[in-house]
Amino acid sequence: MSPTDFPAPSASKDDLEEGAVFSPRFDANGLVTAVVTDAADSTLLMVAHMNAEALALTLESGVAHYWSRSRGAIWKKGETSGNLQHVVEMRTDCDQDAVWLSVNVAGRDATCHTGRRSCFYRVVEMLDGVASLTTDGSVPRFDPETVYGPKNSA
Amino acid sequence: MSPTDFPAPSASKDDLEEGAVFSPRFDANGLVTAVVTDAADSTLLMVAHMNAEALALTLESGVAHYWSRSRGAIWKKGETSGNLQHVVEMRTDCDQDAVWLSVNVAGRDATCHTGRRSCFYRVVEMLDGVASLTTDGSVPRFDPETVYGPKNSA
Numbered sequence: 392m393s394p395t396d397f398p399a400p401s402a403s404k405d406d407l408e409e410g411a412v413f414s415p416r417f418d419a420n421g422l423v424t425a426v427v428t429d430a431a432d433s434t435l436l437m438v439a440h441m442n443a444e445a446l447a448l449t450l451e452s453g454v455a456h457y458w459s460r461s462r463g464a465i466w467k468k469g470e471t472s473g474n475l476q477h478v479v480e481m482r483t484d485c486d487q488d489a490v491w492l493s494v495n496v497a498g499r500d501a502t503c504h505t506g507r508r509s510c511f512y513r514v515v516e517m518l519d520g521v522a523s524l525t526t527d528g529s530v531p532r533f534d535p536e537t538v539y540g541p542k543n544s545a
Numbered sequence: 546m547s548p549t550d551f552p553a554p555s556a557s558k559d560d561l562e563e564g565a566v567f568s569p570r571f572d573a574n575g576l577v578t579a580v581v582t583d584a585a586d587s588t589l590l591m592v593a594h595m596n597a598e599a600l601a602l603t604l605e606s607g608v609a610h611y612w613s614r615s616r617g618a619i620w621k622k623g624e625t626s627g628n629l630q631h632v633v634e635m636r637t638d639c640d641q642d643a644v645w646l647s648v649n650v651a652g653r654d655a656t657c658h659t660g661r662r663s664c665f666y667r668v669v670e671m672l673d674g675v676a677s678l679t680t681d682g683s684v685p686r687f688d689p690e691t692v693y694g695p696k697n698s699a
Contacts, residue, residue: 392671392674392675392676396675396676397676408659409659410678411677411678411679412677412678413669413676413677413678424578424592426580426589426592428587428589432587433582433586433587433588434587435580435582435645437638438578438580438638438643450669450671450676451671480668481668481669481670482665482666482667482668482669482681483665483667483669483678484591484592484657484664484665485657485658485659485661485664485666486664489592489664490669491589491665503639504639505562505563505639507639510638510639510640510643511636511637511638511645512636512639513636513637514634514635514636515567515604515635515636515637515644516635517546517604517605520546521546521550522546522550522551522567522600522604523565523566523567524564524565524566524567524637525565527636
């Protein structure tokens, strides 16, 4: 399918919320939010963004593609690291401005660019009135510098 | 805590990704993405957005607050419906532009404004080359018109 195949969102709330037409509501930057969880154990792996092209590529290939806001380019997740995301199921939410991908991760089963399985490895807690971060102890499953090159260039 | 208590994000990628300082990276609209899952069974319930005030209110009260982009106001989720979200754990991701709330939902355990438990009640599937939506069969747990008033006003 072509990215242009997504119809414009209906002005009818009923159509948007209860209908069978997938008409993603892209934001001012042409993006929808994508939430990615592991198909086997529901772990939240990452949050990313998709433009129409990334969405079309994902639906056609069954492998997750995103829009990299930092690089301004289509991003086939795992192309460099081997940790491709095979989509088991895609869902959308009530107002169609977000999608949920349930995936199986290939390679080292590591989604985060730090090498960890999930990007959400730190807990936010109030300590003495200050919001602070505590790691959950998860460790990298690959060496980012080996995979992506020297630090801060990824 | 005050919304102004969140420090500006460090320019150091190491600090941002490995540090103990919570310095949310608000976007151009002053928002971070919030992913909300059920603490008991990990079901993805909704995706929303938080500004600094919503984040501070959530951390202080233990009850999820968001920024309603449609209403342009702080939104104490469940204030009208009774389906308040009690936060069991909050996490942030590697680059601190998203948070993950693991919650227990009060009231009718229904997060979506359509009355359903989750906002993600439709599967996106390719049917004859067209991306189409199929409902997962989940039914409303409350009547939105009774709770929110006449349709299309919520």
